[in-house]
Amino acid sequence: MGTQPEQIVSLKGVAKSFGAVRALAGVDLAVGAGECLGLVGHNGAGKSTLMNVLAGTLAPDSGAIEIHGKDLAAGYSVTVAHRNGIRCVFQELSLCPNLTVAENTRILHPALKGFGWKQRAGRLIKEKLDEILPGHGISPGDTVGDLSLGQRQMVEIARAFTVTDDPLHLVILDEPTSSLDASTAQQLLEFVRREVARGRSVILISHLLGEILRYSDRVVVMKDGKVVAERPADRFDRDSLVGAMGTVVEHHAAVQATAVRERSGTPVVVRAKSALQTDDQALVAHRGEIIGLAGLAGHGQTRMLLQVFAGAVGRMHGVDVQGPVAFIAGDRQTEGIFPLWSIARNVTVRSLPRMLRHQLVDSRREAEMAESWKQRIKIRTPDMDNNILSLSGGNQQKAVFARALGSDAEIVLMDDPMRGVDVGTKLEVYDILRAEAAAGRTFLWYTTEMDELNYCDHIYVFRNGRIVADVSREEMTEQKILQSSFKESA
Numbered sequence: 001m002g003t004q005p006e007q008i009v010s011l012k013g014v015a016k017s018f019g020a021v022r023a024l025a026g027v028d029l030a031v032g033a034g035e036c037l038g039l040v041g042h043n044g045a046g047k048s049t050l051m052n053v054l055a056g057t058l059a060p061d062s063g064a065i066e067i068h069g070k071d072l073a074a075g076y077s078v079t080v081a082h083r084n085g086i087r088c089v090f091q092e093l094s095l096c097p098n099l100t101v102a103e104n105t106r107i108l109h110p111a112l113k114g115f116g117w118k119q120r121a122g123r124l125i126k127e128k129l130d131e132i133l134p135g136h137g138i139s140p141g142d143t144v145g146d147l148s149l150g151q152r153q154m155v156e157i158a159r160a161f162t163v164t165d166d167p168l169h170l171v172i173l174d175e176p177t178s179s180l181d182a183s184t185a186q187q188l189l190e191f192v193r194r195e196v197a198r199g200r201s202v203i204l205i206s207h208l209l210g211e212i213l214r215y216s217d218r219v220v221v222m223k224d225g226k227v228v229a230e231r232p233a234d235r236f237d238r239d240s241l242v243g244a245m246g247t248v249v250e251h252h253a254a255v256q257a258t259a260v261r262e263r264s265g266t267p268v269v270v271r272a273k274s275a276l277q278t279d280d281q282a283l284v285a286h287r288g289e290i291i292g293l294a295g296l297a298g299h300g301q302t303r304m305l306l307q308v309f310a311g312a313v314g315r316m317h318g319v320d321v322q323g324p325v326a327f328i329a330g331d332r333q334t335e336g337i338f339p340l341w342s343i344a345r346n347v348t349v350r351s352l353p354r355m356l357r358h359q360l361v362d363s364r365r366e367a368e369m370a371e372s373w374k375q376r377i378k379i380r381t382p383d384m385d386n387n388i389l390s391l392s393g394g395n396q397q398k399a400v401f402a403r404a405l406g407s408d409a410e411i412v413l414m415d416d417p418m419r420g421v422d423v424g425t426k427l428e429v430y431d432i433l434r435a436e437a438a439a440g441r442t443f444l445w446y447t448t449e450m451d452e453l454n455y456c457d458h459i460y461v462f463r464n465g466r467i468v469a470d471v472s473r474e475e476m477t478e479q480k481i482l483q484s485s486f487k488e489s490a
């Protein structure tokens, strides 16, 4: 008695199916005031679907939604959720790209009307951005479409925490750090803890289990549409959490054990120099190497990948690329998927020219390729002919991966591609990358996850559009990468 915090929301027996897919099979979930609840589970476990129900964007087939003890299931909607202080920042960002940051803030706050609304909206969002991420570099007048993916993610998160007329009790953050570099992610999560200390509640969904363990009070694990475990965060560790998710992790030790390959042993297949580079430093990749592009988000890594891509398909000053190239986008929403097509076609599209028979695509070969990648990379769907949007976010990303890996590209450019992919699949993809590299494929890999740099043979750290450090895996330490990320180049 008396130790139980006041309950903000309580979901009871929530069920939801999409055709043959049972996304939620009767889920109970409660969130207390002043609590950060970590929600984890494999890709397709049902986390986003459950959050969509709570945010009012998806009606459940059955179940109760209680807010502050009141049953609201009938007529529940985004507006009702908002009025009751519930906000959600989804994985697929929802800002309007053609509007400014201030205008996007106004969309959430109808109270900002009349003379000077734009200035007031601008002030509101700027104050929140300053509070969460000092030095963010975003101005309220910036058009959202011109911002980087990480900056858009920051604006969307900051916006969710702004308050005008409606109350704010609970913010759902669905993979909020997926496009943020490590230090920005830490700033955000520390802000989350400050909000929680003020009595607000947060549901934090992440595939980065370290984040979950460090910043949540309680952790709920979902598997196949059900809650399968629930404990205070300090009663989980990484292994028990992974175990509860139903993932077998046995590869990790292999990374450190792999011998560091001799750099000069194979021919150079990429040499590229950034236009902003003031010295002779170039990015160099030998055949069969995995090259990491590190540094704070938005410091020229994506630009470098695009430069290499352009150099492969046409002539480009300062870039020399030997061999066909594929690009795996991190921003699957705008660059990665073909939203009108099936999962199968999204996987095979780059390989169709190799499947022509009498100038027509051999549909049997196409289906075989799709099916083999479904197995290899574990795309969770009853049918590869379903539309790509029927997949969970992480499974869409797997399809984008399969497209590049299944193509004839000898050089694969990866723009922070593991966003939203669950821990079990990630380890399997890392194994695929290593096997492919050993067979002679070359990877240029921009990643915002420090752990992933352990899989690279060689790492270039970027700052302000330039390479400021050049580190082999032997020499790599987190400290070294962070120091170079923050240090101005000499």
Ligand SMILES: Nc1ncnc2c1ncn2[C@@H]1O[C@H](COP(=O)(O)OP(=O)(O)OP(=O)(O)O)[C@@H](O)[C@H]1O
Pocket (backbone or CB within 6 Å): 018, 021, 022, 023, 041, 042, 043, 044, 045, 046, 047, 048, 049, 050, 380, 381, 389, 390, 391, 392, 393, 394, 395, 420, 422
């Ligand atoms: N609009 C839809 N149409 C058909 N199936 C869907 C739809 N939305 C979700 N699903 C299915 O419901 C299941 C649960 O998906 P959900 O997005 O909730 O998973 P998740 O746990 O959030 O996964 P991830 O970690 O990849 O984001 C998946 O099998 C998915 O394919």
